Amino acid sequence: MKKSDISAFFAILQAANPHPKTELEYSSHFELLAAVLLSAQATDVGVNKATRKLFAVANTPQAMLDLGLEGLEGYIQTIGLYRSKAKHLLQTCQILLERFDGQVPNSREALETLPGVGRKTANVVLNVAFGQPTMAVDTHIFRVSNRTGLAPGATPLAVEQALLKRVPKEYLQHAHHWLILLGRYVCQARKPRCWECSVAAHCDFKPKTPLKTPLKTPAS
Numbered sequence: 001m002k003k004s005d006i007s008a009f010f011a012i013l014q015a016a017n018p019h020p021k022t023e024l025e026y027s028s029h030f031e032l033l034a035a036v037l038l039s040a041q042a043t044d045v046g047v048n049k050a051t052r053k054l055f056a057v058a059n060t061p062q063a064m065l066d067l068g069l070e071g072l073e074g075y076i077q078t079i080g081l082y083r084s085k086a087k088h089l090l091q092t093c094q095i096l097l098e099r100f101d102g103q104v105p106n107s108r109e110a111l112e113t114l115p116g117v118g119r120k121t122a123n124v125v126l127n128v129a130f131g132q133p134t135m136a137v138d139t140h141i142f143r144v145s146n147r148t149g150l151a152p153g154a155t156p157l158a159v160e161q162a163l164l165k166r167v168p169k170e171y172l173q174h175a176h177h178w179l180i181l182l183g184r185y186v187c188q189a190r191k192p193r194c195w196e197c198s199v200a201a202h203c204d205f206k207p208k209t210p211l212k213t214p215l216k217t218p219a220s
């Protein structure tokens with residue numbers, strides 16, 4: 001994708017949604033961290049359903065620890081990988097209390113010491129909670145960045161680095177939200193909805209998907 005197209009691409013996304021937000025529900029840095037940790041390989045809708053009840057009874061590291069493993073599992077068992085996520089979340093709560101005064105730290109190095117918190121989770125927390133212009137490359141951003149020619153890369157880290165280099169400064173803060181939403185609702189994995197895509201004129205993907213394209217099914 002040419003530089004001029006990248007600017008136009010983000011100008012359109014920004015005009016349509018000037019203040020994009022995560023679809024995860026949270027009301028504190030700790031709730032955000034817990035929700036993002038739980039969201040790996042799960043939908044935001046599914047996580048919100050569980051955390052609405054969970055955060056009503058436990059929205060601090062100590063309250064979460066007080067639930068105990070079984071208690072916590074009871075709230076999140078509808079979320080994939082809930083057993084390991086419950087274990088990691090409790091270990092994270094313990095570390096937050098022991099090393100960070102019960103607060104969510106605002107540096108990548110510190111965040112990545114927390115069990116269950118990898119680079120992507122740290123990037124989301126740094127961006128959403130602390131306003132840092134990070135790129136949390138999930139499956140949607142990875143696909144959209146490669147398909148459109150915006151920031152091609154073979155791995156999430158390569159795409160993250162390409163995005164940081166290629167996205168104009170003024171769009172860096174919100175770029176990952178715009179790309180997630182584009183990927184989730186328009187530039188979908190199986191059939192990108194090019195016929196109704198606002199950034200089609202600036203995207204390198206060819207041929208664009210027309211409205212009536214039948215889905216390809218694997219040969220039986």
Ligand code: SF4
Pocket residue numbers: 147148186187188192193194195197198199200201203204205208209
């Ligand atoms: S035009 Fe099609 S491939 Fe390009 S971003 Fe839009 S939906 Fe995705």
